[in-house]
Amino acid sequence: MNTASSDQFNEYASIYEDMSQWPFRKYIEIPSVFQEIGDVDGLSILDFGCGTGMYARWLKQRGAGQVVGYDLTEGMLNYARRRAEKEDLDISFVSHLGPELIGQFDLVLGVYVLPYATTRPELQAMCADMVRLMRPGGRLLTLPIHPVYDPHPNYYEPYGFRLIAEDPENPYADGERVKLELCKNGEQGGVFAWYWSATSLERALEQAGLRSLKWRELSASAYPDANQAPKELHAYLQRPHSIIIEGVRG
């Protein structure tokens, strides 16, 4: 658990919520995640690193049973709690994983949270936390930084952000820091994330007890043929900055 890395997010609640409307999320990531999750009716779901709770809210609205959002950042949790309260959605947002949550969930979702493990032991601990929350046979869906994201600093700029490896000569160095700069409406600050290779991610998840790991590329699911997707999305679809890993608790 690293509070320093999550502390970065305290002043970014609104912009992360807003980001759900940015085209790369709205037309690519979010539909891909929902397609992969499938029917949520009655499922108990924990949103790990829930941020403003937007996935948690949508899952609840789509018929999920118990929904819990977990995050370490109070600024994110304030947003999440206030909004769910106003929308009358019965979701509990917690900053602590109590024993009552262990082994309870049919699905654990962790969108863009593994990149905030700053060291290998932290990556291992985060994976273990996620898996421990799942019931045996429960599913995990998580979105790390894509092992082969495009390392050109400006590649993702048209999508509202830059992903800049600290060592540009060696962008895929395991456990290296990358800077995520937000630039959709001018320079809007940014956070540090950590790059983990496919091998490191798989090893950490398997060691935590996850089986049947599958990697799923993001797609614009409204367009079965990627070439039919709006042109603005093409570059992202060719080199998405994230990917879905799915697995089952053994």
Next chain:
Amino acid sequence: MVVPLRDDARAFCSGVSEKLCELDEHEWDALVSDENFYNSYRWLRALEHALGETDVLTVRGPAGLVAACTLWNGGQSPGLFYLPSFVADIPGPWQQKFLWLGGRRNTHNGVSCIEGRRRFEAQAELGRCASDYARDRGYAGFVMPYMPYSAALKFADAIGGTVILHSAEASLEVPETGLSGVMARWRKHARVQSKSEIATFRRLGSRVEWAAAVELDDSLAADLITQNRSRYGGVSDHEWMQKILAGQRTAGVSHFVNAAISKRNDDITALTIFYSFGTALHARYFGANYNLDLNDFRYFVLSFYEPLDYAAANGFTKLRLSTSALRAKVKRGAKIEPQALVAKCVDGQPICQHSANQHNLRTLRQYQDEFAGHLCRDWELVESNPNLTS
């Protein structure tokens, strides 16, 4: 370990006079913790609908709002919002105009601000902005009143202000077992007394119903609340109260309303209006029909006993009982929390630190004398943590 990004890209800037209605509700509320209901967006908008718009101070970082508060002028005559009576024994320009930070007539305030590492810096910028605003408009200084003491210390530290203990608030932790859990902690005598009060309420034919805002008649509620206020020396009239409730409906505050109503036959004899927010139920208004000569303990049943069970059943862990009638509340198990104002003068004249410390210690002793055994741990801060800045 986390190195800040480029400092120039992350500086804060502050501004004045933005209208609340032009700000994004959810962005504002991301700064509002579970404990700060009376500075949440809808509560403040409700006040605007009822009483008119006020200026707003905002502090922004590169990604948006990081701190904000509404402004008002406090009360102009002795009462809950009259500065000279809070600070009579501390030298200062208290008879001059002071700017008040926070919602109008709030008796619980926190700074709406980002959490974490940059909170201090964001509060400091808010303090600078308040100073400029006050200086430009001829105020002698500014205050944020009714803050939890520990929050006041941090705010004062950030803005170079002075902490002045001036009030106290009652609250109750709600056990999962509700009223019976609270009673189990009491001495037998207190338990017997409360049970007898509840029995009397029932014997006189009274019962409790809970209602959401849609089921409430504002005119009737305003009438009962006004009766209570005039009985205890308040000046607000029926029309004023009705305007407040109407403002709440327009702003969507009524979404948070849970009212405990006592009835005899079909007549409403009293009500307490609570707001549910975060993990707490906040008691705000009590009203009663005093034309009925009823000694049925409805105040305690509606504001105390029933809500404990209601809170427990609905997953709330705290009952916030406001600043009045503390003696009656501690007799029924409430704890008393210290409340302070943070003050800063803008003419360069510091508030005398020594006098403020003496005042705080004297106030602490008064509460210790009067409420021994009922004070929460934060009172220890008054002795251990004198004002940090001058």
